[in-house]
Amino acid sequence: MGASGEAAECAGSAAATPGLVGIQDTDDPCSWERVSQPWEVLATPIGPGPFRNHKTFLATPNCILYRESFASRVRVRVLSPEGMLACAIAVKPGSYTTYCNRPLHERGVPASLPGAAEAVLDAGQMHIMVLLRLSLLGRLLSAEQMAAIEAAARSHLLPASPMAVGRLGQWLDGILARTHQSPAMLRHPAAVDAIERELVVGVVGQVHLSDRREQPAPRAFRQRGFDRAIDCIRYADLTILDNASLCAEAGVSRRTLEYAFRENLGLSPMTFIRRLRLHALRRTLLASSLGESTVTEVAYHLGFTQLGRLACDYRCAFGESPSVTLARCYGGDAPLFSPGSTSAIAVPLRGL
Structure with a gap:
């Protein structure tokens, strides 16, 4: 049967759309490999029962966010997306799930920089994946934060408490729900930029990065x-x-x-x-x-x-x-005051 799904594009063609939301249902591993771009996926079912993957996603130029679940156990070997940090937040972890040949632990968020990785996703597994373009992180984070994120991701773990991981999963679920309920927001570039910044700040805010205390400057x-x-x-x-x-x-x-x-x-x-x-x-x-x-x-x-x-x-x-x-009925502006001029001249703040 392969893959089926629906997507909401918010401004004509996908090429002209800053953001995209949709749902995918896949009952064939090969079809799942095909629709898992930008991952390069090799999927091997290893458990009983039919394969089935359900995915709810949000995609913007610099971020991809999706929640997915699996009906049977599958081993995946992947080439992670070029130029992106990938993070996995367990919502309903499976008993036999492993990331990067390590059991799913409760003291952090599994993460990877561009490269290759292996995972076993158990039957009943549900997780949220966040892919953030490294160039976006570099633009929004300080050099110290960026270095700390990359160092942690090289060890395949962003340190975080179990409570923080739980909060992060609920918060990301809320972003998916908000964008799926109001996909029209995604045709506005400013709204898409705001969502991308929100994702970066929210993810970084829940992980424990090294924090050097700074004395007040003069x-x-x-x-x-x-x-x-x-x-x-x-x-x-x-x-x-x-x-x-x-x-x-x-x-x-x-x-x-x-x-x-x-x-x-x-x-x-x-x-x-x-x-x-x-x-x-x-x-x-x-x-x-x-x-x-x-x-x-x-x-x-x-x-x-x-x-x-x-x-x-x-x-x-x-x-x-x-x-x-x-x-409210608006009566128009009163005359503006500009010192040294008899005309009213106002230069508004840009981007408001």
């Missing part, structure tokens, strides 16, 4: 870094600006920038950026005519993908829901 040094960061924020595309890029532009460490922002604004850098984006969303909703746009379309366009969290944050910030703001 205030003058922190202030210079803060000033450079504000200049960056002023002209950056805030839908894709992340902490690592902001630190690089500021020329200071993550901890130093955190101190500086709390000293000057009482907020962390990313909280401040999110506040800017919330206010920009409010201005866009006020300037939109009811019926021409929806809250969902505007939110996805501006890179907000967690609509439930957005609604809560928006209400906390402004005392009303985004839909109430959109429905």
Whole structure:
């Protein structure tokens, strides 16, 4: 019978679609090998009963996330995807499951860098796989974090507590559910970028990387870094600006920038950026005519993908829901003030 499945593409052809979600059902090992790209898979059933694989997936240009289950035991030898870090999070581990010839243990997340590996996946096994492009990790993480991730992956284990692994699995399941329920978000590049950053931050946040405690830098040094960061924020595309890029532009460490922002604004850098984006969303909703746009379309366009969290944050910030703001009659802008000029000139922050 082979493989069957369905996929939701969000903007015409797959080539023009930033993201893709779908479901695959496979009852033949050869068919499973074919649909398992970008893995190069050699599958050998070794247990009784018919082969069956069920997979629910999300694919973006830099990340692949999927949950899959197996009806019978199978041995797989793979060439892992070129240029990607691969991580396996057990949701329902099988008794005979092994990764890289080692029993599935509860003190970390099995992981691999590009190369070859072997695994035995037991009947009833269910896991979530996360594939992250190394270039994306390098862009979003500090050099120290990247080195720690690569060192851990070379040993085929990202250290994490059993509780952290459980939280990670539930959280990744939530991302799959969210994107499958609202696949229209994936036609918006800003929303896809936000999901990719969310995946990197979420995975790295649950593993134990070496953490060298840093003493606070002198205030003058922190202030210079803060000033450079504000200049960056002023002209950056805030839908894709992340902490690592902001630190690089500021020329200071993550901890130093955190101190500086709390000293000057009482907020962390990313909280401040999110506040800017919330206010920009409010201005866009006020300037939109009811019926021409929806809250969902505007939110996805501006890179907000967690609509439930957005609604809560928006209400906390402004005392009303985004839909109430959109429905309000807008009377237009008052004249803008620009010192030294008789005309009203405003240069908005880009990417809001």
